[in-house]
Amino acid sequence: MESVQNKIVKAALLGAGTVGSGVYELVKERQEDFPHICGTQIEIAKILVRDASKEREGIPSELLTDNWEEIIADDSISIIIEVMGGIEPAKSYLLEAMKAGKQVVTANKDLIAEHGHELLDTAEQYGCDFKFEAAVAGCVPIIQILKQSMSPEEAEKADKIIRLMKERSGQSQ
Numbered sequence: 001m002e003s004v005q006n007k008i009v010k011a012a013l014l015g016a017g018t019v020g021s022g023v024y025e026l027v028k029e030r031q032e033d034f035p036h037i038c039g040t041q042i043e044i045a046k047i048l049v050r051d052a053s054k055e056r057e058g059i060p061s062e063l064l065t066d067n068w069e070e071i072i073a074d075d076s077i078s079i080i081i082e083v084m085g086g087i088e089p090a091k092s093y094l095l096e097a098m099k100a101g102k103q104v105v106t107a108n109k110d111l112i113a114e115h116g117h118e119l120l121d122t123a124e125q126y127g128c129d130f131k132f133e134a135a136v137a138g139c140v141p142i143i144q145i146l147k148q149s150m151s152p153e154e155a156e157k158a159d160k161i162i163r164l165m166k167e168r169s170g171q172s173q
Helices: 018-029 034-038 068-072 090-099 109-126 143-149 152-169
Strands: 008-014 041-048 077-082 103-106
Touching: 008 018, 018 041, 034 041, 041 068, 041 077, 068 090, 077 090, 090 103, 090 109, 103 109
Parallel strands: 008 041, 008 077, 077 103
Antiparallel strands: none
């Protein structure tokens, strides 16, 4: 039987800017904690960047790729962590990842505001997790609590209110 210490879940990180580099460092620093938190080790197997030849302090160059296909085709990668920002190509990558059966985590506020329903529907259709708590409420884990406590009618009303507020403020957050 495989022990918790030996079980490894591989993830790909999309983006190695300020947030992506911070996520990479955090995953590296917390390796000893993961088996106790989630029952497995987590390994960043690949990091998608615009320019794989550019050096990034603290990130081994062998993890860097500028080829999305290298990530999506790798069956050993089961989690995609998107921190690249913007709508495209992030949206296309996440939809393709879910269709390939990969679990998705994002901190992309604009993407959630503009295409959250489509992403949630796709995740449900393909039986994937779509986690986006890092994109809302200052990373307070409120989404799951709200989802569990609201009726479908209440959730629809809340969604309409959020869209109206967004339209009036001219913001996407």
